[in-house]
Amino acid sequence: xxxxxxxxxxxxxxxxxxxxxxxxxxxxxxxxxxxxxxxxxxxxxxxxxxxxxxxxxxxxxxxxxxxxxxxxxxxxxxxxxxxxxxxxxxxxxxxxxxxxxxxxxxxxxxxxxxxxxxxxxx
Numbered sequence: 293x294x295x296x297x298x299x300x301x302x303x304x305x306x307x308x309x310x311x312x313x314x315x316x317x318x319x320x321x322x323x324x325x326x327x328x329x330x331x332x333x334x335x336x337x338x339x340x341x342x343x344x345x346x347x348x349x350x351x352x353x354x355x356x357x358x359x360x361x362x363x364x365x366x367x368x369x370x371x372x373x374x375x376x377x378x379x380x381x382x383x384x385x386x387x388x389x390x391x392x393x394x395x396x397x398x399x400x401x402x403x404x405x406x407x408x409x410x411x412x413x414x
Contacts, residue, residue, distance in 0.1 A: 294370035299392035300345070300363055307385035308359040308403070312352070314382040315339055318375050320368075325352055342376060343369035362387070370394075377408045 315321050323339035335352040344366030350359040364376055370393075380387065380403045387403040390413060398413035 295394045296343075296367060296371075297345075297365045297369040297373075297391050298394055299390075300365045301390045302362060302387070303390055303400075304386060304388035305359065305362065306387075308350075308362070308383055308387050309353070309356040309385050310348070310359060310379060310383045311356050312337070313355075314379050315348075315357070318342065318379060320372060320375070321346075323348075342372050343367065345369065346376075356384075359385075359387075362389075377410075380408050381406050 315323055320342045321339050322341045323337055325335050325337050327335060337350060337352040337357045339348040339357075340346055343364055345363050346369070347361060347363040348357070348359060349361045350357045383403060384405050385403075386405070387401070389401040391399050391401055393399070400411050400413050402409045402411070
């Protein structure tokens, strides 16, 4: 049985961009685009489906998404964790997250220009 992530807390999110084709390459991910009400040039992309608590949204920049919100927890979060890391390996920018697994183990996920590390939390 695969353990799932119970808690996901973003500590740092700085200029994280994920290629749109990377989102499209994972069958479990669905995404949709919509215009932002106060800026008709801006397009918002929202993605979901990888896990119960997977939410990714941000400004669509033609070939990538500038991520402003990322959540990942709940059912299937352990099963699809490798897919999430693969998606983040194609990113640029920085992300740092504290994760708490069902077992109670706490880990820090760090992404720095596509380099993904997971370490035990201090």
